[in-house]
Amino acid sequence: MKQERGQAGTHWRNAGFLSMRAMILLPLLALAACGDKPGEQPGIATNIVDEAMNEVQQVPEGANGMQTAEPAPEMPSSVAPVGSTIPASVQGRWAGLDESCADRATELELTITPTSLVFLESEGKATGVSHGPDGRIRIDAAFTGEGQSWNRKLELHPSASGRELTVIDDGRAVTRKRCS
Template sequence: MTPIALLLLAACDRPSDDAAQQPGVATTIMNQAPPAIRPTDAPANAIVPVEPAPRIDTPPSPAASDGLIPAAFQGRWTGAADRCGDRAAALELTIAPDQMIFHESVGAVQAVREGTDGRVTIDAAFTGEGQSWTRTLALRISADGRALTIVNDGTAVTRKRC
């Protein structure tokens, strides 16, 4: 072995003088247990917001006159001869308060006008199959609420409620 390696090896085996110079310092982990440590209380949160929380106003629930389709017309509809729940049915339609979802297009309601005879006229902006257009539809619901007739450009189609 080289003299430097022997010197380093000898230094590793030599007991430390740290315990004699500093009382209460353990030279190895096994010689002395640590003193009992008492957890300190958590400091108070010193974070103070610079700006007040934003105020978010929620608009009141709009009525039918505010451009929403009346509740009597809302729901799922399909062709008179179609089976309810058949999403592939050509006359399948879902009417929400603010949109009409047809089989291959969606119409966003722009205006709703209620007639005196229970009919409503809906102006909607449609999108579907890569195109956009606007249309005015006249809707009439049957007395029992089970049938809906929609007149589009002079053509009337009747659907049943699902």
């Protein structure tokens, strides 16, 4: 009786089990053979930073009004803050030179009120405003944005026509056009 069971089990293994095993393993082997590189899947970014860096294009300096600025000469110590009100000549809404004024969420969006500088993701409340030579305006401001707070000194250089405004922040100058 024991021999019959052994033969019956062997028959089952030989006939159905091997074909079942092959049915499971063939698709897995096919998938393994399809990959470009071992461990990688084509079209899937495993490192977003590396993927993004492959698509970076060099932008010529000055594109959209951004450029490195020479450090501005310090304002004479005799120039004291005249208060915390930003002059009316620079108040209004500003956008990047190549941006549309109709788009209210552009990267270089800036709204200047009598007491604050409102950027796309941060707002600075003016704590001191000084006037320098050649129409420069220095604004000391307490900023908040994205759950953080910091203090910053910005220099504003309005153009003679008042249609453009260059904002210098940490050695980076950005020129914007007046929208309103």
